[in-house]
Amino acid sequence: MVVGSVAAIGAGLAAIGAGIGIGQIGKGAVEGIARQPEAANEIRSNMIVAAAFVEAVALFAVVVALLGNG
Amino acid sequence: MTFRSIKSLLVKTFSVFSLLLATQAFAGENHTPAPAGAGVEATATTEAHGAKKEGDFNVTETILEHIKDDHSWHLWGHTSIHLPVILKTSKGFEVFSSEKLVDEHHEPAIYKGNFDYKLIEGKTKIVDANGNVDVEASKQLWDFSITKNVASLFVSVFILLVVLLSAAAAYKKTGVKSAPKGLQSFMEPIILFVRDEVAIPNIGAKKAGKYMPFLLTIFFLILINNFLGLIPFFPGGANVSGNIAFTMTLAVFVFIVVNVSANKSYWEHIFWMPGMHWSMKLFLAPIELIGVFTKPISLMIRLFANITAGHILVLSLICLIFIFKTVFASAIAVPFAVFIGMIELLVAFLQAFIFTMLAAMYIGMATEEHHHDAHGEAAHH
Numbered sequence: 001m002v003v004g005s006v007a008a009i010g011a012g013l014a015a016i017g018a019g020i021g022i023g024q025i026g027k028g029a030v031e032g033i034a035r036q037p038e039a040a041n042e043i044r045s046n047m048i049v050a051a052a053f054v055e056a057v058a059l060f061a062v063v064v065a066l067l068g069n070g
Numbered sequence: 071m072t073f074r075s076i077k078s079l080l081v082k083t084f085s086v087f088s089l090l091l092a093t094q095a096f097a098g099e100n101h102t103p104a105p106a107g108a109g110v111e112a113t114a115t116t117e118a119h120g121a122k123k124e125g126d127f128n129v130t131e132t133i134l135e136h137i138k139d140d141h142s143w144h145l146w147g148h149t150s151i152h153l154p155v156i157l158k159t160s161k162g163f164e165v166f167s168s169e170k171l172v173d174e175h176h177e178p179a180i181y182k183g184n185f186d187y188k189l190i191e192g193k194t195k196i197v198d199a200n201g202n203v204d205v206e207a208s209k210q211l212w213d214f215s216i217t218k219n220v221a222s223l224f225v226s227v228f229i230l231l232v233v234l235l236s237a238a239a240a241y242k243k244t245g246v247k248s249a250p251k252g253l254q255s256f257m258e259p260i261i262l263f264v265r266d267e268v269a270i271p272n273i274g275a276k277k278a279g280k281y282m283p284f285l286l287t288i289f290f291l292i293l294i295n296n297f298l299g300l301i302p303f304f305p306g307g308a309n310v311s312g313n314i315a316f317t318m319t320l321a322v323f324v325f326i327v328v329n330v331s332a333n334k335s336y337w338e339h340i341f342w343m344p345g346m347h348w349s350m351k352l353f354l355a356p357i358e359l360i361g362v363f364t365k366p367i368s369l370m371i372r373l374f375a376n377i378t379a380g381h382i383l384v385l386s387l388i389c390l391i392f393i394f395k396t397v398f399a400s401a402i403a404v405p406f407a408v409f410i411g412m413i414e415l416l417v418a419f420l421q422a423f424i425f426t427m428l429a430a431m432y433i434g435m436a437t438e439e440h441h442h443d444a445h446g447e448a449a450h451h
Binding site for chain 1: 368371372374375376378379420421424427
């Protein structure tokens with residue numbers, strides 16, 4: 001049952017991109033907190049916002065993949 | 071500080087909605103996929119009717135049916151509310167129950183009003199005697215129906231009015247200086263959060279007050295609709311904030327507010343970027359002009375995609391039970407769906423926050439005062 005495989009590849013590529021992006025954000029945030037533990041709260045909230053942005057780009061791709069599939 | 075206030079907010083939203091979700095999880099474990107699953111089951115049977123093949127289960131179709139807008143609002147089992155259809159044609163307005171557009175097998179049926187109406191791919195069209203779409207007459211057709219999303223929007227507006235007006239009445243009674251109590255103490259930190267973490271840092275303390283009503287309105291509207299979308303049964307269950315028309319309306323309002331409140335230096339930065347060589351100015355103008363439109367469009371797609379993707383995720387997990395055709399799949403699917411539901415709570419809050427914050431940021435960019443261009447020049451050289 002290989003249906004809509006091109007869309008699945010697109011969604012997979014989007015997941016790879018988002019994974020790299022969120023990984024970078026997490027890395028940056030952990031490094032920042034390790035260096036400056038007193039700024040942890042501020043860094044964490046900024047991290048969440050940045051992660052939401054990256055995630056949104058991945059979701060754009062998912063939407064495009066879905067539309068292409070339908 | 072920022073995070074502490076976010077955390078207290080999250081704890082509050084989590085505690086309230088984990089109560090609601092707990093009922094979902096409970097029902098889900100009792101008799102396999104209850105509220106959320108009941109809908110899936112019902113559609114599975116209707117699809118079996120359509121395909122005339124038992125065990126033929128189309129995942130994509132089932133999920134998309136739950137994502138999209140509908141004329142009826144599913145309650146339980148085979149019971150659903152049939153919402154009114156309101157049509158405007160060349161012969162004037164016409165109101166009838168959406169029940170008349172479907173037959174007993176939930177297949178689209180022809181309703182004979184001023185014209186013959188039939189649902190074609192979820193849209194009401196005028197058909198001729200042979201059942202073919204009358205394209206010319208359908209162009210005159212305006213559909214003002216109270217669909218599931220519209221009804222859900224009424225519910226959320228009602229909740230918002232009750233909650234916010236009672237909080238406002240408490241302030242009127244006891245004044246601003248006294249300690250808040252009851253519902254008031256629940257709303258106050260959220261409103262202060264929007265003011266202190268969203269509006270003031272992005273717009274500036276002086277102008278923030280002017281835009282607070284707008285920001286609070288979009289924040290609460292998105293938040294309540296996101297939360298209602300997470301409730302799998304009746305008062306919720308509609309995919310309002312995952313509807314592109316809804317998010318587009320919000321984005322259009324942001325676009326209007328940003329561009330109406332924009333000052334001279336904002337337009338100068340778009341059409342004739344200060345501190346640049348003239349060739350660069352010519353090059354940047356179209357890019358910046360496109361940026362004016364892409365900002366609200368990205369707001370629109372971000373909210374739509376996030377909420378829709380969340381719904382699809384939960385529904386696919388529930389659909390696993392029907393793909394594997396065994397009750398035991400629910401042992402994995404239901405806890406996973408609850409887990410994703412918890413993440414979706416975070417996303418529901420986060421998306422309302424992000425939308426509001428970006429709107430505030432765009433307003434801040436448009437109303438920013440450039441006292442002298444010297445700092446811009448210095449920065450660019």
